[in-house]
Amino acid sequence: MPLIKASCPSCGDVELTLSDLKVMVCSTDGRASYNFRCPKCTFRVSKAAEKAVVDVLLSSGVTMSFWRLPLELDEEHVGGPISYDDLMEFHYEIAGSDWLDRLNEKKSRSEE
Numbered sequence: 001m002p003l004i005k006a007s008c009p010s011c012g013d014v015e016l017t018l019s020d021l022k023v024m025v026c027s028t029d030g031r032a033s034y035n036f037r038c039p040k041c042t043f044r045v046s047k048a049a050e051k052a053v054v055d056v057l058l059s060s061g062v063t064m065s066f067w068r069l070p071l072e073l074d075e076e077h078v079g080g081p082i083s084y085d086d087l088m089e090f091h092y093e094i095a096g097s098d099w100l101d102r103l104n105e106k107k108s109r110s111e112e
Contacts, residue, residue: 001059008038008045015039023054028069034062086091 003015016036024046025032032054035046048059058064093099 004057004060006034006045006047008037009043010043011038011040018061021057023049023057023062023064025054025064025066026069027066035063 002018004018004021005013006016006021008014018074020036020039021034022036023032023034032049032051033046034053034057035044037044045089054064093103094101
């Protein structure tokens with residue numbers, strides 16, 4: 001079985017089998033990466049990959065999976081980013097058992 005050399009940020013160069021690697025391709029924009037679990041430290045490692053690297057890995061027998069960017073990235077966003085205070089306010093809002101009713105009530109009032 002062929003061995004493939006890759007680099008772990010913690011352990012340096014490691015040798016992997018084809019089944020240790022997986023190619024991931026974003027079907028939204030075509031970006032690709034490969035990932036593996038380091039055989040020395042067991043951390044999951046992911047590296048960006050150019051098309052030539054992807055082609056070599058796939059022709060060697062490495063499996064490929066596709067993923068998509070979340071559709072929420074295309075949504076229009078109004079207002080600033082969520083702050084720590086916003087998060088704490090939400091936390092207190094959902095602390096009670098009637099939180100969903102109160103949240104819906106606030107939403108209804110804000111839409112009027």
